[in-house]
Amino acid sequence: MEDKDIIALYWERSERAIEETDIKYGRLCRSISMGIVDDTRDSEEVINDSWLAVWNTLPPQWPKLFKAYVCRIVKNLSLKRFTHNHALKRKCVYEQSLEELDDCAGHGAAIDDAVMKEELVKTVSRFLGDLSDNNRDIFLERYWFASSLEE
Structure with a gap:
C-alpha cells in the first residue's frame, strides 16, 4: 500500500491504518528501536506507543515523507525509553x-x-x-x- 493511502486511512480514522503501517514499516521501526533500547519488550512497547503517536498526530499532519515521519517518532520514543532505562548507567x-x-x-x-x-x-x-x-x-x-x- 502506498504511503498516501495509509495516511488517508489515518485521516478517515480507520484502525486499518495502524495495521498497514506495521506491515510496511514495522520491521524497520523495530530495528531502529532495538538498536537503541536493546530490549525486546521495551522495543515492542515503543512500537505500540509510536503507532499511537502517529494515530494522534494524523490528522492534522499530512507528512510529505511518511517513512521518515514514522521513523522519527520511533527514534524519539526509543531515546526517551533509553534515557529512562539508563539514567544511572x-x-x-x-x-x-x-x-x-x-x-x-x-x-x-x-x-x-x-x-x-x-x-x-x-x-x-x-x-x-x-x-x-x-x-x-x-x-x-x-x-x-x-x-x-x-x-
Whole structure:
C-alpha cells in the first residue's frame, strides 16, 4: 500500500491504518528501536506507543515523507525509553555514539535553536553528499540506527 493511502486511512480514522503501517514499516521501526533500547519488550512497547503517536498526530499532519515521519517518532520514543532505562548507567553503546557526535557539534551548542538546527542540517547533508555510498551507509548505521562499532 502506498504511503498516501495509509495516511488517508489515518485521516478517515480507520484502525486499518495502524495495521498497514506495521506491515510496511514495522520491521524497520523495530530495528531502529532495538538498536537503541536493546530490549525486546521495551522495543515492542515503543512500537505500540509510536503507532499511537502517529494515530494522534494524523490528522492534522499530512507528512510529505511518511517513512521518515514514522521513523522519527520511533527514534524519539526509543531515546526517551533509553534515557529512562539508563539514567544511572553510563557508557552504553548508544551513549558512546552520542558522545562522538557531541564532540563534532561542540560543547553547549544550542542545537534546538532554529538557525543552528538549519545550519546543522545543511552541514550534515553536505557531509553525507560527499561520502561514497558505502561510507554514507556506515555513517547512517552508526549514528541513525545506533549500530555498535562491531556491526
